[in-house]
Amino acid sequence: MKKQDDTVEQSKREYFAGRLVEWFRAHQRDLPWRRTKDPYKIWVSEIMLQQTRVETVIPYYERFMERFPTLEALAEAPEEDVLKLWEGLGYYSRARNLQAAVREVQSDYGGVVPDEPKDIAALKGVGPYTAGAILSIAYGKPEPAVDGNVMRVLSRFFLLRDDIAKPATRKHMERLLRTVIPQEAAGDFNQALMELGATICTPRSPHCLVCPVMEHCAGRLAGEEETLPLKTKAKPPRDERRLAALIRGRGEQAGRILIRRRPDTGLLAQMWELPHVLAPADLQPAVGDANASAAGWALCAALEEEGLPELAPSGIVTQADHIFSHIHWHMEVYLCSMAVIEGAALPDSYRWVTPDELEQLALPKIFHKLLSCQAFRSVLEPN
DNA sequence: AATGCGGGGTA
DNA sequence: TACCCAGCATT
Structure with a gap:
């Protein structure tokens, strides 16, 4: 002993x-x-x-x-x-x-x-x-x-x-x-x-x-019941501004949106999400439409780098914050239009889904939050 | 030993 | 807000 x-x-x-x-x-x-x-x-x-x-x-x-x-x-x-x-x-x-x-x-x-x-x-x-x-x-x-x-x-x-x-x-x-x-x-x-x-x-x-x-x-x-146990403080989460794309299908993909599956390891592994990127460090904080436009173009450029067809932003749809234990995401969703949809090749992780199909897939909380907001749903309304 | 890994309840 | 929750894997 x-x-x-x-x-x-x-x-x-x-x-x-x-x-x-x-x-x-x-x-x-x-x-x-x-x-x-x-x-x-x-x-x-x-x-x-x-x-x-x-x-x-x-x-x-x-x-x-x-x-x-x-x-x-x-x-x-x-x-x-x-x-x-x-x-x-x-x-x-x-x-x-x-x-x-x-x-x-x-x-x-x-x-x-x-x-x-x-x-x-x-x-x-x-x-x-x-x-x-x-x-x-x-x-x-x-x-x-x-x-x-x-x-x-x-x-x-x-x-x-x-x-x-x-x-x-x-x-x-x-x-x-x-x-x-x-x-x-x-x-x-x-x-x-x-x-x-x-x-x-x-x-x-x-x-x-x-x-x-x-x-x-x-x-x-000893009068220490309120101060025990002793524990060193955890570091605060780091801030990340993230830009996400809401891309609607047309033609044979009408009524669908474009989503992608996360990698097999790491944060939210193998779960589904809207395509998004870390905002470039030189991008100004989003205040007003002018900056929103700059962010939208930065998002489209980054996604094209990942292999998506030509994209153009048409405005911000919604935004939301989500705090993990180690990262604080500030997520902004931009409506983007894709130039070519019919027959366009997409990276392996991407997929067109209807809202019903989306229900069957595992989605992190932050994307549930974004997809259920009123602004988002009104954009998805058939017109 | 330090860090990455979700999301929510509580005072 | 700050803390912390029937922790583990990886480095």
């Missing part, structure tokens, strides 16, 4: 685990994935819950289980279907990794989710937290599952002033937890830690008066 863990007395660790498990069994929320021990369903729920709130996940989880009720069903599904069901949930590589890993379980483990730490941790998209969560909740194995909630709870209860943004801090907490996890109630204990963090030991204004372990909470006894 590591020396630093000895500073936490054994009796206090037993108190902590016992009270938490007892509290969880009496007060846990009734969540869809708590009504099963199916490792596949636990797995799906844990992937969806990564960096995502319970309330957000619930409807996605229900739809997903309806469409893919078994590991085999997910393994056999088209990748596009999985991405479409994930639409709006974010971090889309989770969906692709999940299906890749499920297919691996189907082929290498006969469709049975492995119960060995090294096997399950080797699956795509399954890191230290998710491996511990599946092993403890579905299989009852005494493995730690340290997420943001757990680090906050442990920081406060054991008065740990480590920076939780550092990977080393998570490892420290995993070592501590291995001395705390009750062997016969590992799943309930891990879920109790997270449940406490989500409902009582909240980031701000924790509800200490109803906390089951308040009496011996070192953070509260």
Whole structure:
């Protein structure tokens, strides 16, 4: 046992685990994935819950289980279907990794989710937290599952002033937890830690008066429950002005618009979008029609560089902002006309679609926002 | 160890 | 606004 863990007395660790498990069994929320021990369903729920709130996940989880009720069903599904069901949930590589890993379980483990730490941790998209969560909740194995909630709870209860943004801090907490996890109630204990963090030991204004372990909470006894955990600040997102093109079809493409699919890797991988480019750095901020025209021409020129036929802008349609964790997009949509449509060759990623066809494709939130605005819809009206 | 990767809820 | 959410992969 590591020396630093000895500073936490054994009796206090037993108190902590016992009270938490007892509290969880009496007060846990009734969540869809708590009504099963199916490792596949636990797995799906844990992937969806990564960096995502319970309330957000619930409807996605229900739809997903309806469409893919078994590991085999997910393994056999088209990748596009999985991405479409994930639409709006974010971090889309989770969906692709999940299906890749499920297919691996189907082929290498006969469709049975492995119960060995090294096997399950080797699956795509399954890191230290998710491996511990599946092993403890579905299989009852005494493995730690340290997420943001757990680090906050442990920081406060054991008065740990480590920076939780550092990977080393998570490892420290995993070592501590291995001395705390009750062997016969590992799943309930891990879920109790997270449940406490989500409902009582909240980031701000924790509800200490109803906390089951308040009496011996070192953070509260030190008056530091509001300032823990310590965490270095994240950098603000960088600003990007982006120019998008709304291009309407004519003739055989009448009633369709031109969209494209994003690359296989990176931001919003494999999702569909309006063609757009990063605004040239020397382009003046959009104020009034004159600058809008300059932006429109810059957009058309950039898209022609990418292999589209001759384009000309005819005005700005709408604009919207979207903030990712690391980028702030200011998106402006310009109506553009394409000189040649019939028989024109397009780059592979581009495609003409009707509004109905668009409904079937996975679209990021920002493009849903743009396409549903009134100005955009009025441009699409047949006339 | 640092960065890329969505979208939304909350005080 | 600022923070942060049942994190992981890549470099």
